[in-house]
Amino acid sequence: MAATTQKFDLILRGGHVVDPAQNRDGLFDVGIRDSKIASVAKGLKGAKKIIDVTGAHVLPGMIDTHAHVYRHITGKFGLEADWCGVGSGVTTLIDQGGPSSITIDGFRKYVVEASASRVVSFISTYLVGGMEGHMYDSLHGPDQINVKATVRAINDNRDIVKGIKTHAEVGGASRWGVEVLKLAKKISRESGLPIYVHLGQMWPTKKRISNEQRQRESDELVRAIAPLLDPGDILAHPFTRHPGGFISGITGEVHPVVRKAIDRGVLVDVGHGSHFDFNIARSAIAQGIVPYTLGADMHGYNVTQPGEGKASALKSANPFFGVAPFSLCIAMTELLMLGMDFTDVVKTVTCNAAIIAGMQNEIGTLKRGRDADVSVIDIKPGSWKLSDNSGNHVISDKIIVPRFTLRMGERFEADSPLLPAPVKAPAKTKAKAA
């Protein structure tokens, strides 16, 4: 048959397709034509090109709900988008709080338009944006917020701004109470977009306080802010090792007010980063907390970039410094290890992630007619060592490794310099069933 008469431009043949939005889970071929998903079925024939993906899992293009990719503009904090995106097996990145109303045009020109990955923004609440990962507290008080300007920037950039990034943590609260969150909510209500709320201490408190006092004030803050959230708003870093996550540092239990918020439709994003603690995650999950989405939260202070030497004193001074190697696929592996079902883990990075950005009619599924954004991953059995930044190590009997992505039908290898090499567990350690 002549190439011009072929039904498809490309067929991914023989992979295990998992597309929760379509209730699809099994061996199927994926046919692509004109950069769109043309068919998902068994035994597809007639393509200019066929890629054999036998043994691999084929997912809707994965969405990282927590990226920091305003590179060069946000100091050392922002990473190259395609290192976190297509190079890491991810087709869509949601940048959390990099650009502001002042710098959103630069984000469009130098990140969104310059990247192979699809990139959108949860815009910063603060005029200055997310410089150096919010290292300087004085840039992030209520005086540094302009509701009107931010709503205007959102209205001018609806195609790339999908939410608002803000913070609720004890250092800020010791200076300004919950005023920042209230202003963020004002921007949110006026624009109709959700807020994504960082939990867990970032800044030192205004006055020195004891650890117990810090835990108590962090608990009080969580109890104060949870009722202020609307359905569709997102609480991030539930499993943080810093004070102020879902679990009270005093009682060891999930705050009842957080449960109530979740029951009302407030969503939970893991926001992995350097915050994630295996023990806290295990406890919260055992208490019934199910993550809705999973953001990797990689940035310049918790990964090692090419050409970077040993961690400098400047780097380790950042409140979000971390050394445990990770990626979105490692974070997915950890959720599996903690007992989440594979399909539920896939939801966190596909259909659920699309919903928090209000993009469920564009991305997050392999439905016919959608842009051909596809992630192809391997689940490798073995005995693999995973680490967190609290110094805990666990052994997983499988690890997720990205193989390649299709972004609107175009192939990108998972060859990011940020992807950590899987770490084999020492021979005598027995693998724990995930």
Ligand SMILES: [Zn+2]
């Ligand atoms: Zn972050």
